[in-house]
Amino acid sequence: xxxxxxxxxxxxxxxxxxxxxxxxxxxxxxxxxxxxxxxxxxxxxxxxxxxxxxxxxxxxxxxxxxxxxxxxxxxxxxxxxxxxxxxxxxxxxxxxxxxxxxxxxxxxxxxxxxxxxxxxxxxxxxxxxxxxxxxxxxxxxxxxxxxxxxxxxxxxxxxxxxxxxxxxxxxxxxxxxxxxxxxxxxxxxxxxxxxxxxxxxxxxxxxxxxxxxxxxxxxxxxxxxxxxxxxxxxxxxxxxxxxxxxxxxxxxxxxxxxxxxxxxxxxxxxxxxxxxxxxxxxxxxxxxxxxxxxxxxxxxxxxxxxxxxxxxxxxxxxxxxxxxxxxxxxxxxxxxxxxxxxxxxxxxxxxxxx
Amino acid sequence: xxxxxxxxxxxxxxxxxxxxxxxxxxxxxxxxxxxxxxxxxxxxxxxxxxxxxxxxxxxxxxxxxxxxxxxxxxxxxxxxxxxxxxxxxxxxxxxxxxxxxxxxxxxxxxxxxxxxxxxxxxxxxxxxxxxxxxxxxxxxxxxxxxxxxxxxxxxxxxxxxxxxxxxxxxxxxxxxxxxxxxxxxxxxxxxxxxxxxxxxxxxxxxxxxxxxxxxxxxxxxxxxxxxxxxxxxxxxxxxxxxxxxxxxxxxxxxxxxxxxxxxxxxxxxxxxxxxxxxxxxxxxxxxxxxxxxxxxxxxxxxxxxxxxxxxxxxxxxxxxxxxxxxxxxxxxxxxxxxxxxxxxxxxxxxxxxx
Numbered sequence: 001x002x003x004x005x006x007x008x009x010x011x012x013x014x015x016x017x018x019x020x021x022x023x024x025x026x027x028x029x030x031x032x033x034x035x036x037x038x039x040x041x042x043x044x045x046x047x048x049x050x051x052x053x054x055x056x057x058x059x060x061x062x063x064x065x066x067x068x069x070x071x072x073x074x075x076x077x078x079x080x081x082x083x084x085x086x087x088x089x090x091x092x093x094x095x096x097x098x099x100x101x102x103x104x105x106x107x108x109x110x111x112x113x114x115x116x117x118x119x120x121x122x123x124x125x126x127x128x129x130x131x132x133x134x135x136x137x138x139x140x141x142x143x144x145x146x147x148x149x150x151x152x153x154x155x156x157x158x159x160x161x162x163x164x165x166x167x168x169x170x171x172x173x174x175x176x177x178x179x180x181x182x183x184x185x186x187x188x189x190x191x192x193x194x195x196x197x198x199x200x201x202x203x204x205x206x207x208x209x210x211x212x213x214x215x216x217x218x219x220x221x222x223x224x225x226x227x228x229x230x231x232x233x234x235x236x237x238x239x240x241x242x243x244x245x246x247x248x249x250x251x252x253x254x255x256x257x258x259x260x261x262x263x264x265x266x267x268x269x270x271x272x273x274x275x276x277x278x279x280x281x282x283x284x285x286x287x288x289x290x291x292x293x294x295x296x297x298x299x300x301x302x303x304x305x306x307x308x309x310x311x312x313x314x315x316x317x318x319x320x321x322x323x324x325x326x327x328x329x330x331x332x333x334x335x336x337x338x339x340x341x342x343x344x345x346x347x348x349x350x351x352x353x354x
Numbered sequence: 355x356x357x358x359x360x361x362x363x364x365x366x367x368x369x370x371x372x373x374x375x376x377x378x379x380x381x382x383x384x385x386x387x388x389x390x391x392x393x394x395x396x397x398x399x400x401x402x403x404x405x406x407x408x409x410x411x412x413x414x415x416x417x418x419x420x421x422x423x424x425x426x427x428x429x430x431x432x433x434x435x436x437x438x439x440x441x442x443x444x445x446x447x448x449x450x451x452x453x454x455x456x457x458x459x460x461x462x463x464x465x466x467x468x469x470x471x472x473x474x475x476x477x478x479x480x481x482x483x484x485x486x487x488x489x490x491x492x493x494x495x496x497x498x499x500x501x502x503x504x505x506x507x508x509x510x511x512x513x514x515x516x517x518x519x520x521x522x523x524x525x526x527x528x529x530x531x532x533x534x535x536x537x538x539x540x541x542x543x544x545x546x547x548x549x550x551x552x553x554x555x556x557x558x559x560x561x562x563x564x565x566x567x568x569x570x571x572x573x574x575x576x577x578x579x580x581x582x583x584x585x586x587x588x589x590x591x592x593x594x595x596x597x598x599x600x601x602x603x604x605x606x607x608x609x610x611x612x613x614x615x616x617x618x619x620x621x622x623x624x625x626x627x628x629x630x631x632x633x634x635x636x637x638x639x640x641x642x643x644x645x646x647x648x649x650x651x652x653x654x655x656x657x658x659x660x661x662x663x664x665x666x667x668x669x670x671x672x673x674x675x676x677x678x679x680x681x682x683x684x685x686x687x688x689x690x691x692x693x694x695x696x697x698x699x700x701x702x703x704x705x706x707x708x
Contacts, residue, residue, distance in 0.1 A: 073559040074530075180647045181415075210414040211586050215630035215643035222640070237560055240589075240634035244641070281564035283589020285633040287612045293564060 014097045017059035019250070019260045019333040019341040026061040027099060027198050027231045028085065028118070033058040034093035035080050035255075039304060052304045054080040056255040056311075057094075057330070060248075062199065065225065067232040069246035069263065071239060071278065075303060077255035078235045082201045085233065086120055116146045119192035123204040125184035129176040135162075136172030139191045146195045161190040165220060182213035189220065193228070202234040206241065218244065239282045243267055248339075251275045254303050254311040257333065258348070261340035271342045274312055276350050294350075310345050318347040375402035376580055377426075377465070377548050382440035384418075384425045387433075390652035395421040395435065397604035400679075403548060406578040410595035410612070412585060412627070414648045418604035419584045423550045426582075427467055428457050445547065463493040465548040468541040471557055472533035476525040482509070483521030486539050493544040504543075512539045513569060531562035538569070545577055552584045567594055588628055592616065597685075600624050603649050603659035606679055607694075610686040620688045620695050623660050661693040668693040680704045 014029045033055055040050035055077040062068045070078040083089040085096055087103075096103045098114050106114060119142075122128040129138055139158045143149055149157065159169035165186040176184060185205065192200050205221065206214040218241070224230060236242050242249055243263060250260035251274060259272040270276045273294065280291040296315050307313050309327040313320050320327060326345040333341040342349070384396035396418045403409050413419040424430045425437050428449060442449040444464055449457065461467075466489075469475040476485060487505045490496055496504055502521075509517035512535040525533055534554060541549050551570070555563040571594070574581060583594055591598055591612060599609040600623065608621040619625045626644040646663040655661055661673040669692075677691035682701045690705050692698045 073561060182647065210648065211588070212414055212627055212630060212644040212648070215641035216645070218632070219641055219643055238632075239560075240632040243634060244632035277561055279634070281560040282634045283563075283587065284592045285589065285631065285635060286616050287592045289592070289635060293568070295565070296561065 014100060018335070019059055019257060020061050025064045026097075027064050028062040028233070029097040029100075030061075030081075030085065030094070031059050031097070032094040033081060033084055033091065033096070035077070035084055035089060036092045050305050053255050053306055054303060055084065056306075058250070058252070058255070058257055059094075060250055060257075060260065062231050062233055063247070064198070064231055065229045066248070067225070067234055067246040069242040069249035070233070070235045070252060071237065071242055071249060072252035073237065073278075075254075076252040077303070078252050079203055080255075081252075082120070082203055082233065082235055086118060086201055087115065112146070116195045117198045118201065119195065119197040119199070120201040120203065121185070121188045121192050121205050124208050125181050125188055126176075126208075128188055129184055131176050133175075134172065135174055135176065135179075135187055138176075138187065139172070139194055142191060143194050157194065158190075161193055164193065164224070165190045166216075180213075181209050182216055185209060185213075185217050186220065189217075189224070193224065196228075197230070199231045199233060202232055204236055204238075205234070207236070207238065214241075221245070239279060240285075251278065253315075254301065254306050256311050256330070256343075258312060259340075259342045260333065265337065265340040269337070269340070271336060271340070271349055272312075273316060273318070273348055273350050310343065310348060312343070312345075312348050316347040320347050374404075376405050376445060377403040377582075378441070378443040379403075379422075379426065380441045380443075382422065382425055382437070382442065384421050384430055384435060384437045386421075386435040386651075388652060393651035393654075394604050395651065396425055398679075399440075399601075399604075399606055401599055401606065401609065403580045403582065405547070405580055406574065407597065408574065408581045408583055408595045410583045410585060410591040410598045411601060412588065412591055412598060413601035414586060416603075416648055416651065417601040419586075419601050420552055421604075422601070423467065423552050423582065423584050426550065427461060427465065428452075429461075429467075459493070462489045462540075462546070463544045464546055465550065466541045466544070466546045468537055468549060468551040468554045470553040472530065472537045473525065475537045476533060478525055480524075481521065482523055482525065482528070482536050486521070486536065486543060489540055489543050508539045508543045509536070511542065511573065512536070514539070531558055531566065534558060534562075534566060535569070538566070538573075542573055542577070542579070546579060548580045548582065550582045550584065553586070555590070556587075570594070588616075588631055589634075600627070603654055604651065605659070605689065606687070607660065607689040608687065609679075614683075614686050618686075620682065620686075620697060621660075622664050622666060622694045622696065626665075658689075658691040658693045661691070664694045666693060666696060675707045678705055 015031055017031050034057060035055040036051040036053050038049060039052050040047055042049060058081055060068060070081060072078050084091055103114055136158050139161055140154050143154045143157060158172055162169050162171060167186055206217050209217060225232060234245055246263045248261060249263045249266060250257045253274050259266060259275045270279055277294040277296050280294045297317055298315060301314050309329055310331050313327060331343050331345050334344040335341050380400045382396055382399045385392045386395045399422055411419045411422060426442050430437060437450060449460060483505050486508055487501050490504050491501060505521055506517045509521060514520050514532060514535055555566055558566060595612050597611050598615045599606045602623055608624045615624060616628060629642040630644060644663055649659050657674040657676050672692040677689045679687050680690045681687050688695060690698060690701055
């Protein structure tokens with residue numbers, strides 16, 4: 001394979017993968033991402049190696065100015081995927097392409113530019129702001145580290161950022177405890193906006209907030225996205241939020257993408273039983289709306305040494321044929337309708353609906 | 355024609371025998387001492403609860419919904435907080451007049467509580483069987499084999515697989531969903547008349563949450579227990595509750611059956627809370643948001659606490675009037691204020707300040 005740096009036609013160097021709609025203008029492209037944690041070590045030949053497969057072969061494209069949603073239950077690997085992209089965890093395998101360039105092969109300067117361009121807003125606004133730092137210093141820190149701005153310039157920028165997220169510049173002198181949850185999340189967003197990123201990773205940005213504040217933050221995020229042409233990578237377990245924010249999405253189970261594609265297509269016609277179960281479990285918006293509940297037996301299985309075949313095998317309510325090919329090897333994502341991919345095994349699809 | 359005095363204050367007219375309330379809370383007031391002075395965390399809260407009914411108490415953090423629950427259980431954090439007035443009548447007895455010993459016999463037997471965080475509600479150094487058995491031992495006087503059988507029975511009732519084995523486990527050996535079921539098992543073990551569930555599913559995954567809510571419904575149908583559901587999520591209200599009380603700044607601002615609340619809410623805060631939640635069944639575009647922050651109890655406006663956030667136009671004189679909770683239609687109660695009820699003029703004749 002050609003070195004991505006060698007040519008200007010960078011996009012073409014990113015290999016295709018199942019589950020990806022051809023997008024001309026992707027900021028981040030992820031191919032066959034894997035994160036395996038080794039948890040068992042043989043000791044003088046006793047015992048076997050075992051792996052916790054947090055993320056196992058995840059591929060997707062994040063378009064410029066778009067939002068991509070990762071959905072799943074706790075332990076499905078959605079946050080680990082985010083951490084891998086933020087370079088907070090080492091990849092076990094796979095590639096991350098930033099504007100067509102493989103991040104692993106970037107020069108040190110390119111790496112710094114990449115890290116500047118990819119910022120994060122975290123779930124818990126109480127835990128993600130240092131209680132001993134003033135708000136102004138919290139927002140200024142990434143600017144001091146990642147940019148060449150002078151002190152007065154940074155001060156001006158902090159004031160502008162605070163205004164942009166709906167706070168007042170004079171509040172730069174206050175400490176985090178003087179703010180409410182919604183305001184803290186605004187501060188987190190201002191900090192992420194500071195270095196002019198192209199991508200912001202949102203890890204459950206509103207789930208710790210009060211209901212009346214959630215709409216404010218979601219609206220703010222959407223306004224900022226339009227204004228700065230930001231791409232969001234959003235992790236959430238709340239399907240309503242994902243439907244509201246994301247153009248495309250992936251449903252993960254045990255580190256594996258089970259269904260992916262256009263959000264509208266998935267919500268209009270969910271195919272995978274797991275997606276249907278998640279949707280039927282989401283809370284209704286009106287007492288008259290009743291979902292047919294789809295029950296999955298058991299709870300999420302441990303991601304330690306998952307089945308070599310379809311990971312959903314142990315959770316499906318349908319009968320599983322142990323001799324079937326997909327009970328032994330990992331089934332691929334199949335494009336069932338334009339821009340809508342799903343893992344197709346005899347026990348993973350809700351066939352009665354068609 | 356009934357008099358104004360009868361309409362104000364719930365329970366003024368006695369209902370028929372069959373739907374006589376089993377829990378009757380009237381003018382409950384709880385104050386907390388803070389460094390800014392004493393604040394009213396629960397301010398003149400009144401409601402009735404019938405047998406087998408589910409009442410949702412909805413509000414943001416600091417609205418007093420949890421303090422209301424703790425006041426009913428007489429578990430307010432003492433000495434900082436104290437119940438200063440009102441009545442909590444359960445089965446004809448005023449719980450606020452009982453001695454501490456009598457109250458201990460009431461808690462868990464007549465009224466029990468399911469707490470939010472199962473990891474904090476369970477003691478990590480005792481087995482599940484020990485903790486479920488404690489309530490049964492105290493209230494039903496069982497010990498030895500009969501106690502063990504009863505514990506296994508209760509665990510079976512909350513659908514814990516292999517209850518004999520699980521009863522010997524410690525809390526950390528169970529998953530979050532199973533732990534919450536154990537907390538539920540403790541709650542129902544003595545077949546109380548009223549269960550207060552304080553956000554029992556916020557720490558659970560969506561599918562586990564759906565299963566837990568269904569389980570609560572089944573237990574309710576079987577035992578006819580009345581449930582007070584404390585939540586900030588209107589999705590849970592839509593799924594679970596027969597009646598809803600919306601709280602703001604320590605007071606109930608609107609109370610009605612669930613369909614009235616969703617279809618014909620009168621208070622602007624209720625309207626906004628329902629409107630600001632993304633709909634899982636369709637994309638609604640930009641979310642309507644409530645501007646501003648929930649009020650701080652030590653800095654409450656003198657009259658209508660919601661006035662500073664209300665989208666309606668009103669005069670300062672109206673905002674300074676302390677509004678009353680009035681029954682505008684049969685069993686639809688609204689805190690009538692020109693600041694926060696758009697149809698105020700229609701009901702103005704019901705209040706003295708109208």
